[in-house]
Amino acid sequence: MIRMKNVSKSFRSDLLRRKRIALRGMNLHVRRGETYALLGANGAGKTTTMKLLLDLIRPDEGEIRVDGIESHRSRCRLRLGYIPERPYFFPHLTGEELVLYYAALSGVERRLARVRCDKLLESLGLAGAASKKTRSYSKGMLQRLAFAQLLVGRPEILILDEPLSGLDPVGRREIRDILLREKERGSTILISSHILEDVEKVCDRAGFLVDGGIRNEVDSSGTEVLEVEATGIAAEELEAAKLVVEQIARVGERTRFRLGDEKELEKMNEVVRNHGGEIVSVNRHARSLEKLFVENVSSREVNR
Ligand SMILES: Nc1ncnc2c1ncn2[C@@H]1O[C@H](COP(=O)(O)OP(=O)(O)OP(=O)(O)O)[C@@H](O)[C@H]1O
């Protein structure tokens, strides 16, 4: 659905007009209906990637297409919805006026816009503030309003630049639920965020942006690990049976191991039984994106 091929982008901003490379030969593919998290340190190029997709800035080289259409064509933009890193709204408009304004911009018929606006403000907990001017909104309220503005036009593709920042835990949960609903509706979502614990609950895949390109991608199904507690066996015996295990703790008679996947568990069961031991418990954990982030993203590019 979203394809970037060999895209490079640099900026010349300081007084000496030195070139700063933001993206260098970047390739990205987000499939239809997929939620893809773009992760990377500050300054890695996440916002730049999103702005390029929206044709707010142009690449130095490379190709950007959305559903096969070049990103600089206006019919491409009609299908995209965007929440910028720091949403700004006309302060003198009320929340309701603002959402209706964006609905009109997206070509939504007036009566339908009214119905959608009421529903969205209600579901985002903004019904009480609908007739208040946005200048009186808190940061979290503005972030929710950004979602109302986004969804009123029912875009197929959502580009969300740190949509969870500034929200309290309840607000984050609400936004997460909205994202899950959008996923169910079949929307394609590209999201950047530093709140990895929330992102990993909604994304199907995540890509780590390092040195101006996607360095590594992880599938959410590939991020599960099993923690197994067993008696009567040691790591060496399991390793001798060609099992890749990591021993993490010994608790009395039991040993806690970490395994890569389900197949390993079957093998382990057999080996443990052959040694007269027993598997006592199995727990599934998502391998945290935070850990993968630290492994994949060094902080050196911050000062690149
Ligand atoms: N308009 C601009 N003028 C000059 N340099 C820019 C501009 N926009 C981005 N850059 C530079 O490009 C690089 C990538 O910036 P970008 O905003 O895309 O990072 P990011 O991954 O979104 O970071 P953050 O997590 O802090 O939002 C940075 O080095 C930044 O300084």
Ligand SMILES: [Mg+2]
């Ligand atoms: Mg950014």
